[in-house]
């Protein structure tokens with residue numbers, strides 16, 4: 090049966106996936122408080138309609154000079170090939186057809202060149218900085234040559250968070266699932282590898298260093314407060330992604346929606362602000378816009394779509410979000426994204442159980 094919501098698609102994916110792969114995707118760090126908090130923050134956020142305002146919603150927006158068909162992109166996710174052999178190729182095809190960008194992970198399972206050829210929308214590279222800077226340099230140069238348009242440096246991972254589900258499952262990457270754009274190495278244990286190889290001494294100078302490699306715009310992913318937003322601006326970033334890594338890094342980090350207003354206030358429109366973590370319906374996109382995000386990135390649901398139906402499954406994820414967004418905007422009396430102000434949201438009440 091065709092899924093009508095992202096939750097239904099997730100259920101379909103779960104049926105198809107090996108339980109340890111499902112846990113790798115779904116899990117967070119530690120007790121998964123932050124993972125749960127991301128969703129809870131959206132669940133206690135309500136939308137107040139403006140009535141008797143005839144509207145035909147317009148979804149398009151411009152981010153870093155490029156039009157997005159809707160304020161939604163695909164968050165960087167390692168190893169799409171873990172859930173389907175087409176991997177990122179299917180994802181970029183589906184997103185490109187929908188006019189939506191993809192942030193391709195450092196740990197993508199397909200090569201940048203073939204992704205760039207297959208995509209009809211902007212591709213950005215998510216960058217992890219390794220101890221060996223030459224590895225990162227080669228990665229960035231490869232993406233730039235392929236035509237990627239921006240770099241998103243993940244700053245919440247001086248090391249990988251402890252994913253207890255993966256530890257208990259003894260999770261290992263199956264043969265054939267490998268980072269296609271990194272040098273050969275021992276990648277059987279994604280967390281084991283990254284725990285030793287990420288550069289734990291990274292500082293804000295990385296922004297200049299990355300810009301010097303390819304001259305591409307630089308966004309930082311993993312900012313959760315005004316102070317770091319100000320530091321990021323001072324370092325010259327071109328955009329900020331409010332993210333707690335989908336609850337996979339610091340368990341106890343705040344829900345992204347809760348800290349979005351202070352980040353947006355600190356940034357005050359100087360650069361785009363994106364948010365990820367727990368976005369699962371059109372209403373969540375409107376809530377994030379209302380509280381200061383220019384756009385959102387969607388993570389796990391994309392892998393659910395890929396597992397449930399390859400390229401058409403990812404297309405369905407994006408279509409559901411788009412349709413819900415149109416529906417919510419029409420019912421809330423919002424004509425275009427600029428019309429989504431803070432007065433649209435009502436917060437504080439508890440969601441019904």
Ligand code: FNR
Pocket residue numbers: 113114115127164165166167194195196215243310332333334335336337365366367368386387388389390
């Ligand atoms: C991630 N995320 C992530 N982030 C990143 O910067 N580089 C990466 O390689 C990955 N890989 C990755 C794999 C998997 C399986 C998941 C679930 C997440 C984090 C991701 O970009 C994003 O921050 C969250 O997934 C957003 O939250 P939701 O939408 O999954 O709730």
